[in-house]
Amino acid sequence: DGGITQSPKYLFRKEGQNVTLSCEQNLNHDAMYWYRQDPGQGLRLIYYSQIVNDFQKGDIAEGYSVSREKKESFPLTVTSAQKNPTAFYLCASSILAADEQFFGPGTRLTVL
Amino acid sequence: GENVEQHPSTLSVQEGDSAVIKCTYSDSASNYFPWYKQELGKRPQLIIDIRSNVGEKKDQRIAVTLNKTAKHFSLHITETQPEDSAVYFCAASGRGSTLGRLYFGRGTQLTVWP
Numbered sequence: 013d014g015g016i017t018q019s020p021k022y023l024f025r026k027e028g029q030n031v032t033l034s035c036e037q038n039l040n041h042d043a044m045y046w047y048r049q050d051p052g053q054g055l056r057l058i059y060y061s062q063i064v065n066d067f068q069k070g071d072i073a074e075g076y077s078v079s080r081e082k083k084e085s086f087p088l089t090v091t092s093a094q095k096n097p098t099a100f101y102l103c104a105s106s107i108l109a110a111d112e113q114f115f116g117p118g119t120r121l122t123v124l
Numbered sequence: 125g126e127n128v129e130q131h132p133s134t135l136s137v138q139e140g141d142s143a144v145i146k147c148t149y150s151d152s153a154s155n156y157f158p159w160y161k162q163e164l165g166k167r168p169q170l171i172i173d174i175r176s177n178v179g180e181k182k183d184q185r186i187a188v189t190l191n192k193t194a195k196h197f198s199l200h201i202t203e204t205q206p207e208d209s210a211v212y213f214c215a216a217s218g219r220g221s222t223l224g225r226l227y228f229g230r231g232t233q234l235t236v237w238p
Contacts, residue, residue, distance in 0.1 A: 054130075054213060054228050055213060057226075057228075062224045070225065102168070109217075112158060114170075115169070117166075
């Protein structure tokens with residue numbers, strides 16, 4: 013449980029502002045992921061990274077950006093270009109590709 | 125890329141009955157199929173997974189079956205209990221250019237009535 017953390021748990025922002033969500037893991041996992049969860053939509057992949065300094069777009073990358081400067085950190089920035097950013101955001105990590113993903117507790121973002 | 129379909133979207137069973145959730149996938153090269161359980165307000169957690177070199181895997185009341193020819197896999201929960209109530213997600217691994225990611229189904233809301 014304590015291996016992957018997200019902060020903050022709840023986040024409120026005004027429309028038009030960029031906001032960065034934190035994701036940290038101490039599991040020594042190579043791969044990290046960001047998902048967005050909306051009611052009835054399941055888990056939709058935003059970005060993923062298999063190694064430091066490299067990342068790939070997922071299915072809904074528009075309006076989001078990421079960086080992977082350190083193995084243990086994978087922050088997600090929700091930009092003003094994201095049309096409907098209010099959602100529950102989940103970060104995950106795995107030892108290798110095609111392996112069990114461990115999820116963080118999530119950040120609920122509300123844009124007012 | 126891979127496409128994962130999950131059915132049903134909602135499932136209600138009486139305590140003690142069995143529950144079955146089915147998923148189909150499109151890419152025959154996928155080789156890893158996990159199932160996650162997400163309780164209300166909590167993070168998804170792996171409950172069981174299967175790789176393409178086996179056809180069935182069991183863990184106490186939970187089992188997963190895989191039919192590679194038909195490209196579908198199923199989650200079976202026996203002797204259901206109220207604490208099994210949650211949303212269940214299936215997933216299939218990417219291959220080739222999408223190696224390293226999972227493709228998730230839309231989820232099944234399971235409700236177990238006492």
